[in-house]
Amino acid sequence: MKRAVLLAAAVTTYMVAAWMVAPGFYDGFGPTQPYNWTCPPPQAGANIKPSSGHLDIKVIGGVSDANSAFTNDGQLVIGFLPGAFDSTGKTTISVDITPLSTCPQPPGIGFVTNIYQITASAPLAKAANLVLRFSNLEPAPTDVYFAGDPAGPWKSIGAQQQAQPFTIVTSTKSFGYFAAGYPSASPPPGAVTVGGGGQTLPIIVAVLIGLVILAGIPLAILRRRQSHGEVEEEGDV
C-alpha cells in the first residue's frame, strides 16, 4: 500500500512538472530549443518571433572570404565558400536574412518553416550551402523551396542528406525567398498548415490507457482466481 501511494505521489509530481513545460517528457531527440514562428501553429504554445541576421563579408584581392550568415536564433544558416560572390569592384559584401512577416501558403506545397528572405549586395558566383531548422510540431519537410517573390511561383531546390536532426540542407545559386516544406495535394489556400494528424499523441495515450484497462481486468480476475484457488487448496489440507 505504501509503495502504491509513493508511486501515485511520484506520478502526480511528474504530471505537475511536465504540465509546466510543453511538450512534457522528452529524451533529447527533439529540437533543443522551441522553433520561433512567424505564424505559430495552435499546438506551439508560447512563441517568440523569429530573428533576422546580417553579415559583412570581406573581399580580399577580389575574392570574397568564406563565411556564414545566420539568424540570431539559428533557424537559418547560409554558408559561403571563398569566392562565392561575384565581387567585382567591392571591398565588402553585405548579406541580410529577414523572416517574412506573413505566411503565404502556395497551392501544392505545405510549408513547415517560416519563409526567409535572403539578400546580398552582390550576386552569387558559386553555390551557397543553406541549412534550415524545423520544428517537431510539424511533419518533416522533404524539400527546400525557393521563390523570387513571396507570392510565387515557388519551386523545389531539393534537399541533401540530413546532417543533424530537425534540419534540412540544400544549396542555392540565387538569393530570394526560402522555406522548407513538402508537396501537398490539397493545401488550405492562404492558411497556415498545421501538422497532419494533430491528434496522434492523444490517440496514442488513449490506446495505451485502453490497453492497460482492457488487459488489466482479465489479469486482475486471473490473480484473484489464483489467490482463491490457493486459499481453497490450503483449506482442503
Added chain:
Amino acid sequence: MSLVHYAKVRPAGAQRTHLGIRALLVGAYVLCVEWARVSIQSQPYMAIPALVIGGAALGLVALGTPADRLGLGSSRLGLRILGGLAIGAVLLLPGAVRSGAVPILPAGLAFAAIAVSIGEELAFRGALYAALDELGGAPLAIAGSTVVWTAAHVLSHPPAFLGAVAAAGLVLALWRWACRDLVAPVIGHVIADLAL
C-alpha cells in the same frame, strides 16, 4: 506487488567501501557516457551513431549484474508489459493533454531512440540502481539514480525541462523499487521516446 524476490544483507566495513566505490564508478561511467553521447550527437551526421553507440555503451554497464538484481525476468510478464504501457501513458499524458502536438520523430531516429532508451534503463534503473541498493538500500537507490539521471540530461535539455526529467526519473525508479521490475520502465521509456 513485488515481482521478484531476493534476499538482502546489509554490507559492512570493507565490503561497504567496495560497494561504495563500485556505485561511484558506475555513476561516473554512466554520466560520462551520457554527456559524451549528447556532445557527439550535436555534430553533423553523428546523431544516429551517437545514440546507438551511446545506448550500447550504457547497456554495457549492466553486464555482470545478475538479471534478477537488474529487475529483469519473465515471471508475471503480462503484468510487467502492462506496467510498461501504463508508464508510457503516464509519461506522454501531459504532452497529449496540453499540446495535442504531433509527435514526429524522424524515421531514422526511431531505432536509435529504442537503443538509447533500453541502454538508459539498463544503466540508471538497472546497474546504477542495483549498485546503490546494495550500498544503502532502496532510498539511496531511488534518490541516487534519479539525481544521476537528471544530471545526465543537463546537456541535452533546457533548464526548464529538468524538473520534468527528474520527476520522470523518480516515477521510473519508484516503479523499479515498488515492483522490483525493470521491464516496465524499459517499455514505458521506449514508448515515450518514440512518441516524443
